[in-house]
Amino acid sequence: MVHWSAEEKQLITSVWAKVSVEECGAEALARLLIVYPWTQRFFSDFGNLSSPTAIIGNPKVRAHGKKVLTSFGEAIKNLDNLKGTYSKLSELHCDKLHVDPENFRLLGDILVIVLAAHFSKDFTPACQATWQKLVGLVAHALARKYH
Amino acid sequence: MLTAEDKKLIQQMWGKLGGAEEEIGAEALTRMFCSYPPTKTYFPHFDLSPGSDQVRGHGKKVVAALSTAIKNMDNLSQALSELSNLHAYNLRVDPPRFSLQFLSQCLQVALATRLGKDYSPEVHSAVDKFMSAVASVLAEKYR
Numbered sequence: 001m002v003h004w005s006a007e008e009k010q011l012i013t014s015v016w017a018k019v020s021v022e023e024c025g026a027e028a029l030a031r032l033l034i035v036y037p038w039t040q041r042f043f044s045d046f047g048n049l050s051s052p053t054a055i056i057g058n059p060k061v062r063a064h065g066k067k068v069l070t071s072f073g074e075a076i077k078n079l080d081n082l083k084g085t086y087s088k089l090s091e092l093h094c095d096k097l098h099v100d101p102e103n104f105r106l107l108g109d110i111l112v113i114v115l116a117a118h119f120s121k122d123f124t125p126a127c128q129a130t131w132q133k134l135v136g137l138v139a140h141a142l143a144r145k146y147h
Numbered sequence: 148m149l150t151a152e153d154k155k156l157i158q159q160m161w162g163k164l165g166g167a168e169e170e171i172g173a174e175a176l177t178r179m180f181c182s183y184p185p186t187k188t189y190f191p192h193f194d195l196s197p198g199s200d201q202v203r204g205h206g207k208k209v210v211a212a213l214s215t216a217i218k219n220m221d222n223l224s225q226a227l228s229e230l231s232n233l234h235a236y237n238l239r240v241d242p243p244r245f246s247l248q249f250l251s252q253c254l255q256v257a258l259a260t261r262l263g264k265d266y267s268p269e270v271h272s273a274v275d276k277f278m279s280a281v282a283s284v285l286a287e288k289y290r
Contacts, residue, residue: 027268030268031268031271031272034268034269034271034272035268035271035272035275052268052269052272055268056268109248109252112252112256113252113255113256113259113266113271114259116255116256116257116259116260117259117260117262117263117264117266118263119260120260120261120263121260123256123260125174125177125178125181125182126181128178128181128182128253128256129178129181129182132182132183132252133182
């Protein structure tokens, strides 16, 4: 059972309240596809991913980024039950999407960098540590149903 | 592999830091100790409290090494050869700790907090690749 201190919960919710799920999601996913180009293998039907500009402007990337981050929002509402929250998604990513769980860790790290660029000095070391913990646990929950 | 464009972006980015490099080194280390407590095991002899002089000093060292690397991106192996020996034979930091990018992640967060939008996807990509290359070179002599 994961333990979240009151301070950690505060750091998560106060940051999340200021996040635009659509913008942040689009940016995080775009960066994943740009910084780790091999991840494009999961998005072959997304159309033009030929350059950073194409990726950033790609409407499917934006839409999917929003989806991914919306799901993250669910996790934040259920910090004490990440495993339950991600159970079905974990099965989906394993059985249908065939995504190597390592990619969840990569996306998590990218999300942290996107938040850092957005929140600047407010993204303190304590804040980063809490978010690294969160993205790590989300990645873990998503990998849990793999077989 | 680092392209010519990557190298240009990295040099430009480093140039934009306007003297904050040393601070960034200390901050990256502080963030790393905070987010990844096991990394502290390599510094039992350090005072790791906030604002520690030792962390400041070490951050400065790390950044100086990165600056050297940035000036010698065409020959990282040679430029970092001494550091590579040091890490392999003396420090013996677990090599995956490098490739697992704890320091890279925290350095990038420190850069992103300062550069905001200027830490564009293209710059992010170039820096990530660069840190990977540095990590590889440092781990070269391990075995």
